[in-house]
Amino acid sequence: xxxxxxxxATELAPLIESKQLSPVELTKHVxxxxxxxxxxxxxxxxALPELALKQAREAENNIMNGRYKGPLHGIPIGIKDNYxxxxxxxxxxxxxxxxxxxEKNATAVEKLLGAGGIMLGKLNMHxxxxxxxxxxxxxxxxRNPWNIHYMPGGSSGGSSAALAAGLATLxxxxxxxxxxxxxxxxxxxxxLKPTYGLVSTYGIFPSxxxxxxxGPMARTVSDLALMLNNMAGFxxxxxxxxxxSIPDYTEDLYKEIRGIKIGIPTYFLEELDTDVxxxxxxxxxxxxxxxxxxxxxxxxxxxxxxxxxxSIVTGxxxxxxxxxxxxxxxxxxxxxxxxxLSGTLTNTPQYVKAQQSRRKLVEAFHxxxxxxxxxxxxxxxxxxxxxxxxxVEQNLEVIRRCLPFTVPVNxxxxxxxxxxxxxxxxxxxxxxxFIGNHLSEEQLLxxxxxxxxxxxxxxxxxx
Amino acid sequence: xxxxxxxxxGLFLKGLPIYETDIQHxxxxxxxxxxxxxxxNAFPNLNKTxxxxxxxxRLMLWQN
Numbered sequence: 001x002x003x004x005x006x007x008x009a010t011e012l013a014p015l016i017e018s019k020q021l022s023p024v025e026l027t028k029h030v031x032x033x034x035x036x037x038x039x040x041x042x043x044x045x046x047a048l049p050e051l052a053l054k055q056a057r058e059a060e061n062n063i064m065n066g067r068y069k070g071p072l073h074g075i076p077i078g079i080k081d082n083y084x085x086x087x088x089x090x091x092x093x094x095x096x097x098x099x100x101x102x103e104k105n106a107t108a109v110e111k112l113l114g115a116g117g118i119m120l121g122k123l124n125m126h127x128x129x130x131x132x133x134x135x136x137x138x139x140x141x142x143r144n145p146w147n148i149h150y151m152p153g154g155s156s157g158g159s160s161a162a163l164a165a166g167l168a169t170l171x172x173x174x175x176x177x178x179x180x181x182x183x184x185x186x187x188x189x190x191x192l193k194p195t196y197g198l199v200s201t202y203g204i205f206p207s208x209x210x211x212x213x214x215g216p217m218a219r220t221v222s223d224l225a226l227m228l229n230n231m232a233g234f235x236x237x238x239x240x241x242x243x244x245s246i247p248d249y250t251e252d253l254y255k256e257i258r259g260i261k262i263g264i265p266t267y268f269l270e271e272l273d274t275d276v277x278x279x280x281x282x283x284x285x286x287x288x289x290x291x292x293x294x295x296x297x298x299x300x301x302x303x304x305x306x307x308x309x310x311s312i313v314t315g316x317x318x319x320x321x322x323x324x325x326x327x328x329x330x331x332x333x334x335x336x337x338x339x340x341l342s343g344t345l346t347n348t349p350q351y352v353k354a355q356q357s358r359r360k361l362v363e364a365f366h367x368x369x370x371x372x373x374x375x376x377x378x379x380x381x382x383x384x385x386x387x388x389x390x391x392v393e394q395n396l397e398v399i400r401r402c403l404p405f406t407v408p409v410n411x412x413x414x415x416x417x418x419x420x421x422x423x424x425x426x427x428x429x430x431x432x433x434f435i436g437n438h439l440s441e442e443q444l445l446x447x448x449x450x451x452x453x454x455x456x457x458x459x460x461x462x463x
Numbered sequence: 464x465x466x467x468x469x470x471x472x473g474l475f476l477k478g479l480p481i482y483e484t485d486i487q488h489x490x491x492x493x494x495x496x497x498x499x500x501x502x503x504n505a506f507p508n509l510n511k512t513x514x515x516x517x518x519x520x521r522l523m524l525w526q527n
Contacts, residue, residue: 210515210516300505301506303502303505304502304503304506306495306496306499307496307499307500307502307503310492310495310496310499311496314492314496325479325480326477326478326479326480329479329480329482334484334485335488337482337485338485338486338488338489338492339488339492341474341479341480341485341489342488342489342492342493344473344474344477344479345470345473345474345489345493350496352514353503353509353514355514355515355516356509356510356512356513356514356515357503357506357509358514358515359512359513359514359515360506360509360512362515392488393488396488396491396492400495
């Protein structure tokens with residue numbers, strides 16, 4: 001019965017609505033898998049079996065009495081542990097917040113639960129959403145379900161691992177310099193980093209305010225669309241929240257993409273691992289067979305992304321952690337403490353220069369989107385590494401290699417969808433990212449859906 | 464600011480902890496940032512660009 005845990009929300013919803021599948025049965029099934037498989041994967045920091053079953057019973061009762069709320073009703077969801085959950089420990093995988101119990105839900109949690117979602121638990125993550133490997137010295141290190149000796153990526157590594165192992169139907173993520181897309185690529189799932197401000201970040205631990213983005217993670221593109229329908233929207237509590245009209249992202253998913261113009265910035269073709277390069281070339285050929293126009297484009301401003309990304313991430317995150325760094329330095333992981341301390345030595349002119357570079361990049365993206373509809377590149381230039389003994393150095397090295405590929409869209413505030421593009425020679429997944437203009441999520445999801453339709457990704461069922 | 468003594472001094476002056484094991488990692492991060500700054504030279508007009516800042520839209524709403 002492992003397959004039930006791998007069905008998408010889009011497949012499960014009609015079964016639940018038509019009363020062929022009980023939310024209680026579904027939730028029990030996934031909880032059993034968590035009890036069996038998660039002691040190996042460590043995708044959850046706090047599993048919530050009792051609460052999940054209570055919510056599932058309520059959902060079942062409502063549905064049986066004609067009060068079906070919609071396609072998320074009765075669907076098991078994992079929540080990344082940097083999202084506040086009322087009355088439930090929220091640690092951000094940090095020792096600092098080991099006993100923190102919020103008095104409110106993050107807006108995104110409130111919306112997902114309001115739509116009838118079942119909260120399975122709080123998902124593991126790289127400490128404070130500031131790392132890319134999923135290693136954690138205070139909580140357990142999350143393992144990649146494709147091969148437990150390999151990293152799941154981060155920071156939303158618990159989310160991506162839970163999805164790949166069938167331990168959640170849907171999961172939330174957050175992305176400051178790649179934290180949704182990088183683990184999505186490493187675990188072979190789909191992750192959407194939306195336009196900055198489209199999904200409220202109210203009630204989510206800040207990493208770097210001007211880059212932080214919340215978004216959905218799932219095993220299918222249609223599930224991302226379902227989630228985004230229920231996560232996006234203006235929130236008075238979030239100063240960065242956009243007053244944008246929210247379409248039904250599921251409505252035009254099946255639209256043909258023939259004739260769409262895709263540009264590949266040559267910046268994304270440099271320093272690729274051999275497997276990534278090979279799979280990316282194959283993907284381009286496949287996309288061309290769909291009638292998509294693809295050409296290389298030049299965006300020189302992308303070369304400023306690494307400087308700008310590092311300066312802003314380390315600068316803003318160290319500002320948030322400054323006092324704790326002074327008073328509780330031992331409560332930080334050995335990888336994050338030097339990362340944050342390096343930010344305290346960032347000077348203001350450097351930070352401002354980074355924000356000047358960033359505006360240049362935004363302008364360059366706007367110009368590029370006048371000649372192409374979508375941009376495309378590998379999500380990250382490397383294949384998934386096995387865990388190394390020197391995990392501190394390894395985390396900083398993975399960031400050094402991957403940040404130049406992931407942070408540009410955080411800097412520009414534009415959306416990016418990471419999709420699996422195949423398996424590399426060691427059998428682990430590799431991803432590529434479709435990048436759209438501001439608020440072009442509808443089109444990005446259409447392109448992602450078309451890609452998924454001709455390239456359905458087969459998960460190995462983990463028992 | 465990538466010399467060991469300057470990093471230590473910088474942390475000390477800010478009341479921040481100094482762990483010997485951290486210093487090489489801080490140096491590596493600063494080295495990466497310094498290297499990454501080189502491409503900025505290709506944009507001589509960068510300083511004419513107004514920086515993006517952390518803007519709270521409500522600040523503007525209150526002014527209106």
